Amino acid sequence: xxxxxxxxxxxxxxxxxxxxxxxxxxxxxxxxxxxxxxxxxxxxxxxxxxxxxxxxxxxxxxxxxxxxxxxxxxxxxxxxxxxxxxxxxxxxxxxxxxxxxxxxxxxxxxxxxxxxxxxxxxxxxxxxxxxxxxxxxxxxxxxxxxxxxxxxxxxxxxxxxxxxxxxxxxxxxxxxxxxxxxxxxxxxxxxxxxxxxxxxxxxxxxxxxxxxxxxxxxxxxxxxxxxxxxxxxxxxxxxxxxxxxxxxxxxxxxxxxxxxxxxxxxxxxxxx
Amino acid sequence: xxxxxxxxxxxxxxxxxxxxxxxxxxxxxxxxxxxxxxxxxxxxxxxxxxxxxxxxxxxxxxxxxxxxxxxxxxxxxxxxxxxxxxxxxxxxxxxxxxxxxxxxxxxxxxxxxxxxxxxxxxxxxxxxxxxxxxxxxxxxxxxxxxxxxxxxxxxxxxxxxxxxxxxxxxxxxxxxxxxxxxxxxxxxxxxxxxxxxxxxxxxxxxxxxxxxxxxxxxxxxxxxxxxxxxxxxxxxxxxxxx
Numbered sequence: 001x002x003x004x005x006x007x008x009x010x011x012x013x014x015x016x017x018x019x020x021x022x023x024x025x026x027x028x029x030x031x032x033x034x035x036x037x038x039x040x041x042x043x044x045x046x047x048x049x050x051x052x053x054x055x056x057x058x059x060x061x062x063x064x065x066x067x068x069x070x071x072x073x074x075x076x077x078x079x080x081x082x083x084x085x086x087x088x089x090x091x092x093x094x095x096x097x098x099x100x101x102x103x104x105x106x107x108x109x110x111x112x113x114x115x116x117x118x119x120x121x122x123x124x125x126x127x128x129x130x131x132x133x134x135x136x137x138x139x140x141x142x143x144x145x146x147x148x149x150x151x152x153x154x155x156x157x158x159x160x161x162x163x164x165x166x167x168x169x170x171x172x173x174x175x176x177x178x179x180x181x182x183x184x185x186x187x188x189x190x191x192x193x194x195x196x197x198x199x200x201x202x203x204x205x206x207x208x209x210x211x212x213x214x215x216x217x218x219x220x221x222x223x224x225x226x227x228x229x230x231x232x233x234x235x236x237x238x239x240x241x242x243x244x245x246x247x248x249x250x251x252x253x254x255x256x257x258x259x260x261x262x263x264x265x266x267x268x269x270x271x272x
Numbered sequence: 273x274x275x276x277x278x279x280x281x282x283x284x285x286x287x288x289x290x291x292x293x294x295x296x297x298x299x300x301x302x303x304x305x306x307x308x309x310x311x312x313x314x315x316x317x318x319x320x321x322x323x324x325x326x327x328x329x330x331x332x333x334x335x336x337x338x339x340x341x342x343x344x345x346x347x348x349x350x351x352x353x354x355x356x357x358x359x360x361x362x363x364x365x366x367x368x369x370x371x372x373x374x375x376x377x378x379x380x381x382x383x384x385x386x387x388x389x390x391x392x393x394x395x396x397x398x399x400x401x402x403x404x405x406x407x408x409x410x411x412x413x414x415x416x417x418x419x420x421x422x423x424x425x426x427x428x429x430x431x432x433x434x435x436x437x438x439x440x441x442x443x444x445x446x447x448x449x450x451x452x453x454x455x456x457x458x459x460x461x462x463x464x465x466x467x468x469x470x471x472x473x474x475x476x477x478x479x480x481x482x483x484x485x486x487x488x489x490x491x492x493x494x495x496x497x498x499x500x501x502x503x504x505x506x507x508x509x510x511x512x513x514x
Binding site for chain 1: 317320321322323324337338340341342343344345347349351352354355356357358359360361364365367368369371372373374412
């Protein structure tokens with residue numbers, strides 16, 4: 001408790017320029033990395049994906065299956081955690097009251113959400129890709145029964161691994177957008193899990209042709225496979241035409257973008 | 273300088289702030305006095321651009337808050353006791369805010385020292401007592417060395433030593449030429465801290481006066497305040513006078 005502050009209020013205002021995206025992004029990066037839950041959640045997500053890859057690889061018995069898809073089986077369950085983390089990055093500000101400190105520091109609210117999305121999206125992309133590649137190699141190494149591990153030289157294999165990694169980031173951003181829209185942790189997690197996982201089950205049962213547009217179905221059947229099933233590839237079976245990997249990626253990007261756009265609009269419009 | 277003109281805020285059927293106008297000049301502590309629920313916090317949030325007014329304006333040096341180039345370097349605010357995430361340390365919280373306004377990292381340790389939190393800077397702020405939380409909020413307000421400071425009920429939860437510390441701090445900030453605006457529902461505390469008093473009740477201006485002038489109106493300053501605000505409080509101990 002020493003003397004207060006510099007005795008020249010106003011002198012600081014001479015600093016040129018104004019706050020920019022990079023300043024806000026630095027703030028968001030410090031916020032994200034100084035939360036222990038960030039690293040716990042991302043670590044468990046990655047470890048789960050890798051462990052599941054090993055288990056599935058170990059138990060795969062026939063090469064008739066898409067081995068790449070098999071060893072990427074841990075991606076979809078891990079997405080719940082990334083999505084929930086995305087929700088909490090946003091709702092944590094509202095439940096703690098931090099949002100008012102944040103918005104007093106940076107009154108440009110869409111800029112705050114954009115910086116949050118860039119930082120969180122970037123971190124989850126890096127972690128997601130690391131997890132997907134590690135899971136791929138670990139799962140491939142665990143193959144038995146004389147099965148030959150897939151390689152990146154084969155069609156669609158590298159793409160499936162890369163897009164699976166990206167799925168973490170896009171699910172996280174969807175959670176972030178929902179968090180901005182809903183503001184309450186429990187409600188936002190409910191909408192995320194209900195909308196992404198449970199709704200996919202219901203739509204799958206009621207209207208299978210629409211199920212291919214559900215995020216989980218896209219990730220499991222379009223992104224993480226070397227060759228999404230079509231009517232032609234499954235003669236005699238039920239005719240489900242999954243989205244192509246790139247159409248699926250576009251669809252996921254659209255979900256995240258719409259959630260973030262609505263969230264940004266609401267955050268700017270509402271009292272903080 | 274802060275200029276509030278005809279500021280109005282409505283929450284559903286309730287008029288929280290009703291055509292409030294005043295100006296704040298640098299170099300003095302201005303007390304913002306009123307009973308609970310009289311619209312003090314809402315007014316401060318509108319000055320900071322956090323709540324949107326339904327009418328009127330709040331300007332800082334002629335500009336809206338959202339147009340400030342480096343908000344934290346111009347205005348510092350303590351709005352509520354816990355405007356931080358409980359999982360983050362005091363130092364991380366301040367470092368994040370500092371980064372957003374390009375405030376040098378060394379300033380974080382400086383303000384931690386000013387408020388006496390250096391020893392607990394790396395502990396999770398969620399474990400802080402209310403008094404420590406208030407100090408962290410004050411550290412955040414001082415971060416950008418701003419010329420304008422807003423404190424909403426800063427002495428809540430503080431022990432006598434902490435209350436005296438805040439009082440001394442606010443006075444020295446004003447002496448340095450800063451504009452200091454402090455809300456409270458405690459007339460006795462305001463009498464010790466502020467020279468000028470803006471008294472509101474039910475969202476309306478009741479008096480723009482000085483401590484000396486107000487206390488000359490009644491037997492005591494407390495009587496004067498209660499006379500002034502009677503009939504505006506939402507819930508009153510005695511029967512209503514219509």
